[in-house]
Amino acid sequence: MPAEQQLREKVRQALRSGRLPETGPERVLGGLGSGSRCAICEAIIAAGEIELEVRFRTGGSSQTLHLRCFSIFEDERRHPSGLQLSSGAREGA
Numbered sequence: 001m002p003a004e005q006q007l008r009e010k011v012r013q014a015l016r017s018g019r020l021p022e023t024g025p026e027r028v029l030g031g032l033g034s035g036s037r038c039a040i041c042e043a044i045i046a047a048g049e050i051e052l053e054v055r056f057r058t059g060g061s062s063q064t065l066h067l068r069c070f071s072i073f074e075d076e077r078r079h080p081s082g083l084q085l086s087s088g089a090r091e092g093a
């Protein structure tokens with residue numbers, strides 16, 4: 001499985017190209033891997049891994065994702081890392 005930075009880049013590409021919508025999931029179903037291909041890292045989700053079937057609000061489409069890829073997708077969707085939150089710069093308290 002690719003490193004986290006590579007996964008984040010794939011997520012950003014998928015968001016930019018519209019392959020994954022920014023509207024967020026309507027429903028997420030989890031289970032064990034069934035040999036489907038992950039829509040983000042494009043690897044087969046093995047039987048020993050957690051597979052999520054994510055249905056999006058846009059167009060009723062669903063995608064199969066690794067649990068880890070999904071969490072990175074959610075993170076990038078909500079907090080695009082292009083914005084680069086500078087840590088420690090806002091310590092006002």
Ligand SMILES: [Zn+2]
Nearest residue numbers: 038041066069
């Ligand atoms: Zn994946």
